[in-house]
Amino acid sequence: MKAFCGLAKRQAAMYAKSVEELALALDGLDGMKRRGLVLAYLMRFKQICNHPSQFLGDGEYEPAHSGKFDRLRVICEEIASRQEKVLVFTQFREMTEPIAGFLGDLFGCGGLVLHGGTAVKKRRKLIDMFQRDDGPPFFVLSLKAGGTGLNLTAASHVIHFDRWWNPAVENQATDRAFRIGQHRNVVVHKFICRGTVEEKIDALIEEKTNLADDILKAGAESMLTEMSNDELLKVVALDIDRAGL
DSSP states (O other), X not given: OEEEEOOOHHHHHHHHHHXXXXXXXXXXXXXXXXHHHHHHHHHHHHHHHHOHHHHHXXXXXXXXXXXXHHHHHHHHHHHHHTTOOEEXXXXXXXXXXXXHHHHHHHHXXXXXEEOTTSOHHHHXXXXXXXXXXXXOXXXXXXXXXXXXXXXXXXXXXXXXXXXXXXXXXXXXXXTXXXXXXXXXXXXXXXXXXXXXXXXXXXXXXXXXXXXXXXXXXXXXXXXXXXXXXXXXXXXXXXXXXXXXX
């Protein structure tokens, strides 16, 4: 299911300012320089949608400054009340610890973290811990590190905190929880910030058109770099009404 998130005021202000900066920076650029600029700003928009501190690099990660953390709280309070387990995927390694710290406070106990820097020997140990009935209630994983070779059927919920914008990659990660031998239902929550590029890209992926096929083959980022300036700015523009401000 799609878990739509609003934007905190600080997020919205940073996002809107970044759209204005992109519009100015695009003027007169072409070729590889333009492509590089567009990709850099798409990354910035993703980071701001996660939490302003991810883009700023200030390490603060105040939950009140992110609509996604607010949504995570609501969903995970329910999961905790049912004494169920959850996997949380993010494509960004730097988000794993802030998310785990936030969830630790929510669940009242520590959880597990796995990313590309986790030693192979430790991975097996983490998986075994999570799979135990008395194991930690949450496991935060970077999408690429946790997308293959793991069997995490103890989880009843999977949360995609941010989107890869490629359904095949997301589904591969989701399959870590729903494997052969799994008997419980698994609920998948995909976080999307309303009124932002995240919602626009999700809508494009949902459309059964050639455009959606292009996204699947080349990735949404590549497709956006080929748009005209006007088309691109329409996709990334902030819709204040939909963002819940």
